[in-house]
Amino acid sequence: MTPGVQIIAERSGTAFPLPCGAILTVIDPCGEQVADLLAYNARDMDEVISSGRTLDYAETIRLTTGHRLYSNRSRAMLTIIDDSVGVHDFLLTPCSIDTFLHFYPDLPPHRGCFGNLAEALRPYGVAPDRIPIAFNCFMNVAVDGESGNLRVLPPVSKAGDRIAFRAEMDLVIGLTACSAPDSNGGSFKPIHYRVEASLQ
Amino acid sequence: MTPGVQIIAERSGTAFPLPCGAILTVIDPCGEQVADLLAYNARDMDEVISSGRTLDYAETIRLTTGHRLYSNRSRAMLTIIDDSVGVHDFLLTPCSIDTFLHFYPDLPPHRGCFGNLAEALRPYGVAPDRIPIAFNCFMNVAVDGESGNLRVLPPVSKAGDRIAFRAEMDLVIGLTACSAPDSNGGSFKPIHYRVEASLQ
Numbered sequence: 001m002t003p004g005v006q007i008i009a010e011r012s013g014t015a016f017p018l019p020c021g022a023i024l025t026v027i028d029p030c031g032e033q034v035a036d037l038l039a040y041n042a043r044d045m046d047e048v049i050s051s052g053r054t055l056d057y058a059e060t061i062r063l064t065t066g067h068r069l070y071s072n073r074s075r076a077m078l079t080i081i082d083d084s085v086g087v088h089d090f091l092l093t094p095c096s097i098d099t100f101l102h103f104y105p106d107l108p109p110h111r112g113c114f115g116n117l118a119e120a121l122r123p124y125g126v127a128p129d130r131i132p133i134a135f136n137c138f139m140n141v142a143v144d145g146e147s148g149n150l151r152v153l154p155p156v157s158k159a160g161d162r163i164a165f166r167a168e169m170d171l172v173i174g175l176t177a178c179s180a181p182d183s184n185g186g187s188f189k190p191i192h193y194r195v196e197a198s199l200q
Numbered sequence: 201m202t203p204g205v206q207i208i209a210e211r212s213g214t215a216f217p218l219p220c221g222a223i224l225t226v227i228d229p230c231g232e233q234v235a236d237l238l239a240y241n242a243r244d245m246d247e248v249i250s251s252g253r254t255l256d257y258a259e260t261i262r263l264t265t266g267h268r269l270y271s272n273r274s275r276a277m278l279t280i281i282d283d284s285v286g287v288h289d290f291l292l293t294p295c296s297i298d299t300f301l302h303f304y305p306d307l308p309p310h311r312g313c314f315g316n317l318a319e320a321l322r323p324y325g326v327a328p329d330r331i332p333i334a335f336n337c338f339m340n341v342a343v344d345g346e347s348g349n350l351r352v353l354p355p356v357s358k359a360g361d362r363i364a365f366r367a368e369m370d371l372v373i374g375l376t377a378c379s380a381p382d383s384n385g386g387s388f389k390p391i392h393y394r395v396e397a398s399l400q
Contacts, residue, residue: 058350062349091251099256149260
């Protein structure tokens with residue numbers, strides 16, 4: 001495996017600092033897996049990634065290379081600098097035990113990415129109520145423009161696909177390997193990621 | 201004017217308690233105007249309306265009669281019980297001075313619905329960072345399912361159109377008359393609303 005690559009085991013999550021200027025690459029090592037990503041301002045954790053601000057500025061729900069992910073204070077937190085997939089979701093909140101009970105009543109409930117993010121971010125002082133809509137790397141949510149209907153489809157990512165972000169401020173990142181069957185084509189897999197000080 | 205109707209002047213906002221079971225009707229008195237709506241649990245203001253949870257449960261971005269608006273804790277806060285329009289937005293955050301500077305660089309900047317909501321909710325202990333994506337009554341945001349592109353179009357609401365919500369818990373509501381030219385067809389108008397203890 002490439003040196004410096006970290007592994008997030010299936011159905012788990014992690015959190016780590018990402019300094020301004022550093023590059024975070026999120027890799028789908030097996031294909032068809034989703035990684036929920038959150039970002040907080042490391043110097044003021046009340047500033048957090050905002051789907052609504054980002055979609056407003058981008059004027060699209062299809063975010064890819066060149067787009068910036070904005071905070072609730074309208075400041076750029078991350079810039080997408082590379083993307084081999086082009087299909088990600090920024091509409092839905094991380095799955096939780098409540099959404100498992102709703103969507104998978106016949107399966108053993110799981111705390112989901114919400115629970116995994118809550119645990120990973122607790123040491124940084126993030127309460128569960130402060131977990132917003134995540135940028136869901138590789139998640140494939142089809143929107144029917146006419147009816148408005150949403151469908152969660154298997155990701156189009158293949159083994160080795162990746163998306164890379166540059167930090168535009170000092171951040172704390174939360175990142176998971178998805179726990180919800182519908183989001184990853186019914187199989188649970190790890191997520192890999194790598195942090196580099198810069199692309200130099 | 202109908203007894204009990206309250207007026208929100210153009211480009212302003214208000215906040216008020218809405219007890220469990222009460223009915224809130226938001227009325228577009230002139231047509232083609234938008235009202236940004238927020239809801240907080242009156243007994244614990246950390247519980248707040250959540251676009252991501254709501255869209256996940258509804259499996260559509262086109263919310264109308266029968267749909268419930270959920271909190272960040274996956275609990276129903278409001279049920280839409282009547283809707284003469286059927287086109288509302290739950291993707292975008294309220295406009296702020298930053299979004300004005302971005303989208304309308306040639307116009308005098310305005311604090312927007314974000315600033316109006318922040319002021320109206322301050323007496324309830326809501327900090328500006330706690331203002332999430334609002335349920336934007338009558339706002340017409342077209343999504344191209346293929347490209348993902350978003351377009352903010354004039355509302356399809358006509359004079360007298362309305363949407364009504366039943367409170368599913370004791371709430372504090374934030375509500376505005378939109379300040380952003382693109383959202384209301386370029387003219388600023390008031391919003392009317394009415395609160396009834398129940399439909400009986």
